[in-house]
Amino acid sequence: MLKTNRREFLKTSGCLVIGFSIGNISSGQNSFIPQELPQSIRRYPDINAWIEVLANGKVRVFTGKAELGQGIRTAIAQVAAEELELSMENVEVVLADTLRTPNEGYTVGSGSIEQSAMAVRYASAAAKMKLLELASDKLKVPVDELVTTNGKVYTKNGRNPITFSEILDGKQISGQVKEPVKLKAKSEYRLSGKPVPREDIGWMVRAHQNYLHDLRFPGMVHARVVRPPVYGAKLKTFDAGYVKKKVPGVLKTVNDGNFLAVIATDEYEAMRAQKVLGQSATWTEAAKVPATEKDLKEYILKLPVETDRVQEKGKITSEEFTHTATYFKPYIMHGSTGPSCSVAIWHNEKLHIWSHSQGIYPLREAIAQMLQMPADKIEITGVPGSGCYGHNGADDVAAEAAIIAMAYPGKHVRLQWSREEEHGWEPYGSAMVVKVGATLDATGKILYWKYDLWSDSHSSRPGGRAENLLPARYIKKMFTSSSKGYIGGATRNSEPYYSIPNQQVNANFFRGPLRVSALRSLGAYGNIFALESFMDELADNAKKDPFDFRLMHLTDQRAKDVVQKLGEMVSNVKPGDGEGLGIAFSRYKNSASYCTVAALVHVDTTAKTLRLKKMWSAIDAGEVINTDGLKNQTEGGMIQAASWTLKEHVKFDGTNISSTDWGTYPILRFSETPEVEVEIIPRQNEEVMGAGEAAQGPAGAAIVNAIFRACGKRIRDLPVKLFQD
Amino acid sequence: MKKAISIHVNGTTHTVNVDPSTPLLYVLRNQLELNGPKYGCGLQQCGACMVLIDGKAQPSCMYPVSAVKEQKITTLEGLGKEGKLHPVQEAFVSEQAAQCGYCLNGMVMSAVSLLSDNPHPDDDEIREGLHRNLCRCGTHSRIIKAVKRASL
Numbered sequence: 001m002l003k004t005n006r007r008e009f010l011k012t013s014g015c016l017v018i019g020f021s022i023g024n025i026s027s028g029q030n031s032f033i034p035q036e037l038p039q040s041i042r043r044y045p046d047i048n049a050w051i052e053v054l055a056n057g058k059v060r061v062f063t064g065k066a067e068l069g070q071g072i073r074t075a076i077a078q079v080a081a082e083e084l085e086l087s088m089e090n091v092e093v094v095l096a097d098t099l100r101t102p103n104e105g106y107t108v109g110s111g112s113i114e115q116s117a118m119a120v121r122y123a124s125a126a127a128k129m130k131l132l133e134l135a136s137d138k139l140k141v142p143v144d145e146l147v148t149t150n151g152k153v154y155t156k157n158g159r160n161p162i163t164f165s166e167i168l169d170g171k172q173i174s175g176q177v178k179e180p181v182k183l184k185a186k187s188e189y190r191l192s193g194k195p196v197p198r199e200d201i202g203w204m205v206r207a208h209q210n211y212l213h214d215l216r217f218p219g220m221v222h223a224r225v226v227r228p229p230v231y232g233a234k235l236k237t238f239d240a241g242y243v244k245k246k247v248p249g250v251l252k253t254v255n256d257g258n259f260l261a262v263i264a265t266d267e268y269e270a271m272r273a274q275k276v277l278g279q280s281a282t283w284t285e286a287a288k289v290p291a292t293e294k295d296l297k298e299y300i301l302k303l304p305v306e307t308d309r310v311q312e313k314g315k316i317t318s319e320e321f322t323h324t325a326t327y328f329k330p331y332i333m334h335g336s337t338g339p340s341c342s343v344a345i346w347h348n349e350k351l352h353i354w355s356h357s358q359g360i361y362p363l364r365e366a367i368a369q370m371l372q373m374p375a376d377k378i379e380i381t382g383v384p385g386s387g388c389y390g391h392n393g394a395d396d397v398a399a400e401a402a403i404i405a406m407a408y409p410g411k412h413v414r415l416q417w418s419r420e421e422e423h424g425w426e427p428y429g430s431a432m433v434v435k436v437g438a439t440l441d442a443t444g445k446i447l448y449w450k451y452d453l454w455s456d457s458h459s460s461r462p463g464g465r466a467e468n469l470l471p472a473r474y475i476k477k478m479f480t481s482s483s484k485g486y487i488g489g490a491t492r493n494s495e496p497y498y499s500i501p502n503q504q505v506n507a508n509f510f511r512g513p514l515r516v517s518a519l520r521s522l523g524a525y526g527n528i529f530a531l532e533s534f535m536d537e538l539a540d541n542a543k544k545d546p547f548d549f550r551l552m553h554l555t556d557q558r559a560k561d562v563v564q565k566l567g568e569m570v571s572n573v574k575p576g577d578g579e580g581l582g583i584a585f586s587r588y589k590n591s592a593s594y595c596t597v598a599a600l601v602h603v604d605t606t607a608k609t610l611r612l613k614k615m616w617s618a619i620d621a622g623e624v625i626n627t628d629g630l631k632n633q634t635e636g637g638m639i640q641a642a643s644w645t646l647k648e649h650v651k652f653d654g655t656n657i658s659s660t661d662w663g664t665y666p667i668l669r670f671s672e673t674p675e676v677e678v679e680i681i682p683r684q685n686e687e688v689m690g691a692g693e694a695a696q697g698p699a700g701a702a703i704v705n706a707i708f709r710a711c712g713k714r715i716r717d718l719p720v721k722l723f724q725d
Numbered sequence: 726m727k728k729a730i731s732i733h734v735n736g737t738t739h740t741v742n743v744d745p746s747t748p749l750l751y752v753l754r755n756q757l758e759l760n761g762p763k764y765g766c767g768l769q770q771c772g773a774c775m776v777l778i779d780g781k782a783q784p785s786c787m788y789p790v791s792a793v794k795e796q797k798i799t800t801l802e803g804l805g806k807e808g809k810l811h812p813v814q815e816a817f818v819s820e821q822a823a824q825c826g827y828c829l830n831g832m833v834m835s836a837v838s839l840l841s842d843n844p845h846p847d848d849d850e851i852r853e854g855l856h857r858n859l860c861r862c863g864t865h866s867r868i869i870k871a872v873k874r875a876s877l
């Protein structure tokens with residue numbers, strides 16, 4: 001399946017491709033406003049890169065983004081159906097695939113709606129214009145007397161229906177989306193801005209083949225990798241003969257440098273072989289993990305750093321602040337429910353990989369470099385996996401499957417990581433330390449603000465660099481990591497969105513003991529936790545209400561609106577005995593969605609229990625394509641952040657990562673989960689803004705602020721340990 | 726050594742030729758090609774692999790296929806009747822109770838099992854009933870609503 005290239009695919013599926021240039025637009029000029037085409041359209045201006053009209057009248061849409069559980073498939077279908085006046089059933093969406101879709105880089109930073117959905121909106125609108133023009137020629141009726149619904153074009157009085165495929169007459173027209181494109185008026189939307197249900201949830205409950213993990217190919221074999229005991233250990237010896245003898249069904253042991261894997265016919269045999277081969281292997285002592293999580297904060301502050309001035313406004317005249325605090329956030333993991341998985345086959349001098357990576361194109365470049373082969377010999381088909389929330393093991397497992405498939409040609413090789421492998425080898429979200437100081441003026445406004453943060457990188461995605469793939473550090477032609485990764489991620493939301501006349505923000509970058517990369521919201525979670533905790537502390541200092549204190553430092557009306565909206569949402573909440581209500585605000589990246597969160601906790605100091613009862617969020621994400629999708633993401637974001645805040649830290653003991661399963665890395669279970677409520681501020685005439693990561697930071701801060709209100713204890717080190725210490 | 730083993734799954738008897746110690750999960754996914762039960766941890770910690778064993782939701786990831794014997798196994802695929810979804814499946818769609826949906830199999834299985842024991846659970850009983858199931862996406866609140874809806 002899915003092995004045809006794009007051209008063959010068009011032939012075999014019998015569909016028509018439309019594409020054209022929009023030179024002579026003859027109607028509705030007055031509705032054109034100067035446009036800037038979406039970036040993805042500027043890179044892929046051909047309409048047939050985005051839209052195909054199929055012979056059966058349906059429309060197929062291509063996106064370079066991956067479905068991560070954020071509902072992008074549905075949102076893309078909505079915008080296409082909207083512009084082309086189709087029903088949802090008549091639109092199908094093809095997700096990221098190097099054989100078929102545009103290269104839209106990574107599915108990250110809450111950018112899929114901003115980038116891909118907007119590209120599809122323009123491409124669909126352009127397609128509709130062309131269909132109407134062609135129909136006008138055919139029917140000899142002026143374009144502005146034609147209308148279209150459900151794949152047919154009619155005259156306004158409902159006569160002369162003609163289908164999209166009849167209009168195209170079997171022709172394939174090539175051409176580009178060019179401005180000006182006449183977009184549908186937002187006031188006429190039927191689907192955009194509505195809670196359209198996700199079709200894929202129907203597939204999930206019916207157990208359709210939906211996930212990468214569900215792919216099966218005839219003759220597919222199963223592989224497992226033997227992991228070193230610790231980061232950086234070198235393979236000394238192993239016994240391939242022994243494993244072959246002990247485990248029937250072993251097909252091959254694959255060894256390249258320090259990379260060791262085994263292939264078997266049956267998955268359970270592969271798992272047993274992994275164990276037996278692992279027991280036979282000996283490794284060199286490796287660099288120890290130099291600290292334990294217990295003294296991590298002090299350890300980080302002693303590491304050598306590179307310092308950047310992120311922000312400087314006004315002048316800090318004295319470092320004698322009236323209020324100071326230090327905050328700490330440990331390493332946390334993505335912890336996908338389904339460990340990473342990939343299938344690969346090396347056949348006819350071509351490598352085809354199925355991956356749930358967030359960036360199949362950059363992954364292809366990195367794998368090409370690792371295998372030292374041209375990238376055009378590699379195709380990667382994106383298939384949804386378990387939710388990843390950033391750069392987890394997806395790219396690594398795909399690279400490993402590629403190495404193993406190359407060593408065992410002609411067969412589909414499926415490689416499934418175990419829970420222990422995912423927990424132990426994924427790149428974590430970096431630990432961070434923040435020191436902040438401030439001085440208030442006589443009216444209680446912040447006059448001086450100094451913020452120093454310590455962080456490792458927040459992204460070491462493949463990005464075409466082999467060294468960011470785990471197995472590339474183990475094979476003979478070893479790629480070692482030297483790059484600092486994406487430093488920008490650490491400073492995300494480190495600058496306050498509040499108006500403060502004198503402020504300075506500095507970032508200190510260290511290389512920490514654990515492998516790190518992008519985790520949902522990058523540095524924003526740690527920064528907003530610190531910043532919004534500190535705002536709460538200052539509000540208390542100034543004897544102000546936490547809502548009022550934030551409002552008096554905000555100038556952006558939309559920011560004030562989300563704060564006020566949250567205030568309305570919780571206006572009837574009267575915290576009882578031992579209860580506390582905490583709030584926090586942020587604008588994600590200081591340029592995307594506005595989000596406020598409130599948390600209600602109950603602390604029982606006698607019984608030594610902490611219960612997070614409820615969380616509320618008000619969010620302004622500009623124009624919203626799917627309101628239920630946005631709510632779902634925001635609810636999920638709050639609950640996930642509650643888990644990070646209350647429970648999570650990667651443990652290590654000076655030698656090893658000791659968080660290797662859900663027992664040693666507990667996350668929130670049902671009994672601990674808060675009720676959640678989300679309200680969207682409607683802004684359909686504004687630009688769309690990324691929202692999938694907006695709740696992480698404010699959710700964390702709202703919880704610790706609530707704990708303070710409940711029992712007077714200020715939590716500055718995460719995770720919250722109210723009674724354990 | 727491989728052995729022929731018969732198991733009853735979704736109303737049909739299947740004979741598979743596998744190592745008897747193979748956990749049921751792998752037989753369901755690989756030999757019977759069922760997508761419902763998912764591999765999540767292999768340690769009975771997350772619930773992704775849950776099936777009904779004689780009507781009770783149980784993890785299948787450590788349960789040797791040889792131990793199944795006469796017990797009746799039901800997977801997500803076998804819940805509906807005559808082409809119609811089970812009310813719990815319907816409720817998950819109505820509440821849009823998934824993000825990535827990887828945990829959904831186990832959630833539905835736990836819920837079906839819970840509702841057969843306790844047709845009208847309150848919120849706390851639902852939480853208790855789903856305690857063995859992990860969801861990393863934070864879909865908990867919708868899952869609770871879906872179970873509630875199915876119980877009405």
Ligand code: FES
Pocket residue numbers: 763764765766767768769770771772773774775784785786787
């Ligand atoms: S896979 Fe069976 S409980 Fe996690």
Ligand code: FES
Pocket residue numbers: 069337386387823824825826827828829859860861862863864
């Ligand atoms: S919806 Fe993704 S793990 Fe539950």
